[in-house]
Each structure stands twice: as C-alpha cells, then as structure tokens.
Amino acid sequence: MANYIFRILKSASLGKMKEAVKTCHERSGKSSLKIFFDMLYCAKKYGAGYYDYQIFAFYNLNKKQRSTYVTRLVSKKFNTFMNDYAYDHFLENKDEFNELYKNCVRRGFIQLQKASREEVKEFCEKREYIFCKMQDLECGHGCERIKISDYKSFDELYKYLTDRQFCILEDNITQHPDVAALYPNAVNSMRIITVLDSKGEPHVLYIVQKMGIGGSIIDNNCLFTPVDPETGKMLYPAHSGDTVKGIIYEEHPETHIHLQGYTIPYVKEAVKMVLEAAKVTPQIRYVGWDVATTPDGPEIIEGNTYCAHDFWQLPPHTPDGIGMLPKIKEYIPEFFCGGKEGIKRNFDWLKK
Incomplete structure (x- = not known):
C-alpha cells in the first residue's frame, strides 16, 4: 500500500x-x-x-462511509482480481465480440477486413446509414456514423472505410421512441455492471442510463442517472458526466424531459440478457455492458472489461453516503479476505 x-x-x-x-x-x-x-x-x-x-x-463523509467506496486502488485490485486479461480480447475486439455474443446483438454487421469488396458493397447499398467501429477502442472512440449518400460512389466510400481501418460496419441502431425522446442524436445506452460469483452465477451490481448532449453522436461523457432494475425508472436527477464539476440536471437541457421517475422500457429484459452474456466468457467476471433499447427489446452494444469506478458512487446518487463495496461483498466475499490481491473491510455496522 x-x-x-x-x-x-x-x-x-x-x-x-x-x-x-x-x-x-x-x-x-x-x-x-x-x-x-x-x-x-x-x-x-x-x-x-x-x-x-x-x-x-470525502470531506463530508465519516470513516465508516469512506470505507464503503470503490476508490482508485480498490478498483484496480478488483478488476485484476476478477478478470483474466488473457481473455479480454473476446470482448474488446469488436469483430470477435459480435460473433461470440451474436445472440445478444440484433443489428446486422459485417467484418470489413474479412469481407470481400462486393460483400461490403452489398451491405452498404441496402442502408441509408452505417455505424463504423475500430477494432479495440471503447467509450465511443474510433466510432463514426456515415451517411451512404454523402459519398459520390462506392469506390469513394470503400476507400474511406479502408483508409480509416475500420473493423466492423453495423446497422445504425433504432432506439425505442421513449429512449430516443431523451436525446435523438445518439444511442442512449444503459451501462449495466455484472459480476460472476465463485460458483459462476451472474449478478447485476448497478444500472445507469446514459444520455447524449450537445450534438454528440455517442453517449459517453454525457448525462447519466441510476435506473431501478425492477421498474426501469430513473432514480435521481442526471449527473452532467463531468465528475469534477458535478452539475446536476433535473431535466435534459435540450429535450427538457423531466428525468427522475422517467421509465426506460425493457429494463428487466436487458437484465436477463446481460446475466446470460456474463456467462459466455467466465474468465472475465466483471463487465460493464452497454445496452441499447430498441423498439423490439434490448441489445448489447459492447462489453467493457475494465470498469470505471467513479460514476457508480457520486454524491447526487448516493444520498446515504454509502458506496458500492457492501453490495460487491454480497456477491464476491472472497475479495474481502485481505492479502495481496484483496482488501479487508467490515460492513456489519450497516446491518444494525
């Protein structure tokens, strides 16, 4: 230490x-x-x-409250404790992910680097828009939404796609109207955190609904708020996404929809989907799933194998000043046995 x-x-x-x-x-x-x-x-x-x-x-919290938080060191330890990163390519590489988790991926896609030129042409000609991703980038980096008609010819489009070294070309996801109403320019995805316990049983730790803002075509570093896994309701006003400034929004600043209490469709179905997905690569026991809500139900966009620890536990969403460690301990008690790989924490006082 x-x-x-x-x-x-x-x-x-x-x-x-x-x-x-x-x-x-x-x-x-x-x-x-x-x-x-x-x-x-x-x-x-x-x-x-x-x-x-x-x-x-932390300046407002007592010692017991502070002990419940996943901090930078604890986050690093927990990620390392839970995940064998020799297997993370199954989730991080977009082409491998779409194939391995295709039961959770509703959208059409094609692997640019493996498909023939004619196959790519056929894929593009059937679509008004395509969404392009690079191999192993995450959090929206290396993504681009392309309007096919913006290119004079397929030759021009194909050259751009190959020069940019995109890995996957996908259908542009159509959101459920209730989710698109929050912000129409990006896919407003849920981030659902899962863990696999020592018996291989999956559990959901947390759900947040993310929302785009300011013309962005991605929802990362934008607004977010926790979601109730049973009702699908947003539990609190949204955080700005800037964890340092910590601006809070009662309503979306552009669409003016009141956020606390707003219901996201298909949340129970999304939970069921990620619990099944969590078992596909059991060597990666701790995953943050980005899940889109379509008119026909949920679909997984990607799985993140190194989960950030900040947006789970911010003050506007933790009015009791209790972080996520007690919930993690419910499912992964072996992490709290101390030693080089784990930590020592006692939360019996929470039961009193």
Missing part, C-alpha cells in the same frame, strides 16, 4: 492536486491544510487519490 501511495503522489500533478484542495475547501468550508492532510490519510487508508476525494466528497 505504501509503495502504491508513493507512486500516486510521485505521478500526481501538483497543480491539479492544489486545485482539488481548493475546490474541496470551497465546497466544505474546511481549511485547505486540513483538506490536504485528510487527502493523504484517505490515500493511505482507503486507496483514494485526490480525484476520488473530490468527486466522492
């Missing part, structure tokens, strides 16, 4: 750390010096960097 903390401090941007101290001071009213030393304490005690300290508002 001490070596890890030393590496964090050594690689930390002093300017950004000073800015974090200043922000926490302004938000809490506590002295900057007290905030600084409390940050160091939380780094040592909970594996929390200054970024964690700021975005989770």
Whole structure:
C-alpha cells in the first residue's frame, strides 16, 4: 500500500492536486491544510487519490462511509482480481465480440477486413446509414456514423472505410421512441455492471442510463442517472458526466424531459440478457455492458472489461453516503479476505 501511495503522489500533478484542495475547501468550508492532510490519510487508508476525494466528497463523509467506496486502488485490485486479461480480447475486439455474443446483438454487421469488396458493397447499398467501429477502442472512440449518400460512389466510400481501418460496419441502431425522446442524436445506452460469483452465477451490481448532449453522436461523457432494475425508472436527477464539476440536471437541457421517475422500457429484459452474456466468457467476471433499447427489446452494444469506478458512487446518487463495496461483498466475499490481491473491510455496522 505504501509503495502504491508513493507512486500516486510521485505521478500526481501538483497543480491539479492544489486545485482539488481548493475546490474541496470551497465546497466544505474546511481549511485547505486540513483538506490536504485528510487527502493523504484517505490515500493511505482507503486507496483514494485526490480525484476520488473530490468527486466522492470525502470531506463530508465519516470513516465508516469512506470505507464503503470503490476508490482508485480498490478498483484496480478488483478488476485484476476478477478478470483474466488473457481473455479480454473476446470482448474488446469488436469483430470477435459480435460473433461470440451474436445472440445478444440484433443489428446486422459485417467484418470489413474479412469481407470481400462486393460483400461490403452489398451491405452498404441496402442502408441509408452505417455505424463504423475500430477494432479495440471503447467509450465511443474510433466510432463514426456515415451517411451512404454523402459519398459520390462506392469506390469513394470503400476507400474511406479502408483508409480509416475500420473493423466492423453495423446497422445504425433504432432506439425505442421513449429512449430516443431523451436525446435523438445518439444511442442512449444503459451501462449495466455484472459480476460472476465463485460458483459462476451472474449478478447485476448497478444500472445507469446514459444520455447524449450537445450534438454528440455517442453517449459517453454525457448525462447519466441510476435506473431501478425492477421498474426501469430513473432514480435521481442526471449527473452532467463531468465528475469534477458535478452539475446536476433535473431535466435534459435540450429535450427538457423531466428525468427522475422517467421509465426506460425493457429494463428487466436487458437484465436477463446481460446475466446470460456474463456467462459466455467466465474468465472475465466483471463487465460493464452497454445496452441499447430498441423498439423490439434490448441489445448489447459492447462489453467493457475494465470498469470505471467513479460514476457508480457520486454524491447526487448516493444520498446515504454509502458506496458500492457492501453490495460487491454480497456477491464476491472472497475479495474481502485481505492479502495481496484483496482488501479487508467490515460492513456489519450497516446491518444494525
């Protein structure tokens, strides 16, 4: 732990750390010096960097509450504990993923690098739009939505596709009208986090609904809010996606739909789908699934094998100041046995 903390401090941007101290001071009213030393304490005690300290508002939490949070160090340990990354290519490589998980992928697709020129031409001629992805990028990077008629000829289009080295060409996903109403320019996907327990049984940890904003054709780094897995209702106002600024929206700023209580269709079906998908590659036990909601039901867009820890536990969505570790412990108790690979935490006080 001490070596890890030393590496964090050594690689930390002093300017950004000073800015974090200043922000926490302004938000809490506590002295900057007290905030600084409390940050160091939380780094040592909970594996929390200054970024964690700021975005989770540790300055407002007591020691017991802080112990429940998945921090930077805990997240790294848990990802490593759960996933054998020799197998992550089955999810990270778009062509392998679409083939292996094709029962969860409703949209048509073609592998550009394996298909003949004529097969690509036939695929494109039948569509007004195609969605293009690169091999192993995620979070919307390397994606492009292309309108076929924007190109004078197929030769021009094919040259562009091959020059860009796209891996997969897909149908443009049509959203359920209730989801498209939130923001029509992007596929507003759910992020559903699953874990496989020691017996190979899958469980859902958390669901958030993501929403595009500002003309973006992807929903990453945009608005999000937790969703109830039983009712499909949005549980809170949406977070801006900027975890440092932490702006909250009662309604979508462009479509003006009130968000808390808004119902997402087919959530139970989406949960059932990802629980089955979670068993396909059992060596990867911890996955963040991006799931689209179409008029005919859910379909998986992709699976992420290194899950971020921040958007699960932000203050607007955790009014009790309790992070995700207690829920993780319900399903993966072996991670909490200490040692080099795990951590030691006791949450019996939550049951009182």
